[in-house]
Amino acid sequence: MDGECPVCGRAFDSVSVHEGGLMVNLLANERYRRVCLDPGEREETPVIEFYHHTHAQTALGTEPSRAEPQS
Ligand SMILES: [Zn+2]
Numbered sequence: 652m653d654g655e656c657p658v659c660g661r662a663f664d665s666v667s668v669h670e671g672g673l674m675v676n677l678l679a680n681e682r683y684r685r686v687c688l689d690p691g692e693r694e695e696t697p698v699i700e701f702y703h704h705t706h707a708q709t710a711l712g713t714e715p716s717r718a719e720p721q722s
Pocket residue numbers: 656657658659660661686687702704
């Protein structure tokens with residue numbers, strides 16, 4: 652799945668879809684630096700999509716056409 656994260660506009664490595672609660676802990680995660688959460692719907696079921704960004708993807712950060720919200 653290629654594309655851009657709908658939250659931050661960066662490329663993402665993978666996306667996962669969750670219907671229920673879950674725990675996210677990216678402290679010292681070797682592969683992923685950030686996960687953006689985007690609420691949505693899949694076949695009328697409310698879900699949350701998790702867009703996983705690697706360290707490299709969050710470090711690129713020089714897309715001039717996009718604002719980069721920091722904190
Ligand atoms: Zn993102």
